[in-house]
Amino acid sequence: MADPKRPLTLRDVSEASGVSEMTVSRVLRNRGEVSAATRERVLIAAKTLGYVPNKIAGALASSRVNLVAVIIPSMSNMVFPEVMTGISQVLDDTPLQPVVGITNYRAEKEEAVLYEMLSWRPSGVIIAGLEHSDAARAMLRAAGIPVVEIMDVDGQAVDSVVGISHRRAGREMAQAIMRQGYRNIGFLGTKMPLDHRARKRFEGFTEALAKAGLEVADREFYSGGSAITKGREMTRTILDRSPELDFIYYSNDLIGAGGLLYCQQAGIDVPGQLGMAGFNGIDLLDGLPLKLATMDACRQEIGRKAAQIVVERSAKTETPADPVRIELSPTLELGETLRRGLGQK
Template identity: 45%
Template sequence: MVFKYQAAVTLAQVAEAAGVGESTVSRVLRNHGSFSGKTRDRVMAAVERLGYVPNRIAGTLASAGSRLVAFVIPSLSNIVFADVLRGAGGTLEENQHQAVFAVTDYDPEREEALVASMLAWRPTAVMLAGYEHTEGTVKMLRAASCRVVELLDVDGVALDLAVGFSNRAAGRESAHFMLKRGYRRIGYVGHDLDRDTRAGKRYSSFRETLSSDRMPLVDQEIHAGASSVEIGRLGLERLLARSPDLDAVYFSNDDMALGGYFHCLARGISIPSQLAIFGYNGLDIGRVTPQPLSTIRTPRVAIGQVAAQLVVANAPPQVVDLGFQLIEGATA
């Protein structure tokens, strides 16, 4: 799929599609003045169909708006996204761009609402996590005149620019590593895989790789909410209560894996001789635990840097795969 630039949908285009005047469209969108319910329905149908976003920046403020780069990210409690912002910040600042951000809490409907809010300020670019968005979000992004950058994934079709790595490959490599180490009774502890689609891709690929080697996943414990160290500890406790003979556990990320590590320390479970632990992300804390965490290290800061460079350079549509690094550590 090739991203095609197009001018932002205008008020005049909405008016023409709705069969009314521009002033009527303006009144409807501001919910001010006189208009019938039927007229409102026609106008809002045209807005929805065209993906129109009202422009809140007028006159002399328009040039200021063009310097904004909007980040719509799932979380700030997860250091992954803070690292991406840190990587992008320097490049944007050096080139007189201003970063603004909003947090979706992994909710696609909230992402759609926040993208609409950000586009109303006519940013020069919108950066989002992953490829999975609602139909409404995609429609708005395609109708906007700004650049779109999808971060932290390359498993899919990009709208414009994408910078990241293959989550499917990360799951596959994690499984290969554990199989080569001789682990045969492997379990999984993770968080909400429907909302965190990148974790879902890693999980699916990990499980498929085990099955292709005739070593299916023995058991799993998946928490319906967000990930955390505490949830990782509780998840491993519940998993081992059902399947005490597991010899290895794959966690959806390092936060969860560290929780599992702490559970083992508290219960006197020897790592990795009794139970191997493998994470994902390569967080700094995992390198300084008594036994460095076995994990996948992702280039989060570099992803932010490259994404910002592409926006500043107004680069042609492309996908940049920065890869990842498997860290053997000492827990698996």
């Protein structure tokens, strides 16, 4: 088995597949005559090992380039531009430059983006989330460079990790809601199979409710489209279906903003008749009629910490540094939509 502390080579794939290095090279470059059975054996071995061909030729072939691969699910989600700001703040003072790949929350897309980026031999990888395909995890383990998974610490990291506990964030929000006397609680959010961090917040949220003898009274999910528009639509739908709800917890601030705008239009008293809270602490929404209760997800700080790890660890070429785990603590902001007074000290 290859040493996980060094980059994989053609020899490693050759030994794993039982064919010559020249044959492995032909297969991976898609050149020359190779039988279908041999091609499949080589490709399976390469994928299992996490081998990525090196696109840097000649004298530079054993070197790293001054790029940091940053792999995130979306740039339309307002969370990740702030993460990128934090990364850039740190890398601006170094020779390293970030290059961004977008996965659209799809595991197969993440795998393809990672493969392409690693083929250029970057100096480090910053990648969102802890959930990856087996092939992606193999590539990250075999890369031989600093890898930092960001946004989430609820799971097993490949190498270093910087983020918050989303389960803890969900629990703390549920406890804050219950302290204010709300009991008929609904949930509106993104579809969980694709958004792992929202799923973990929901799990922590429902666990805290269950300990108090409560459960989510109704729920509604969405995927795609304008989040604010969807927030308006889903809030109307869930309140038409369950008018007894006295609180709605939104998986992010944007759909929460849509819900708040709907309530304002419909004449629903917030927070007296209906309380609401979101997640992410987006400053752009400060101009809403009421300040939405939310939780700051430490986005820029996550970006800065991750970039600092890459800078420090990529400079240590002789002795690999130990993985780093940094868990940040999000701040609960009660805003004006989480009723104060009942149980508030």
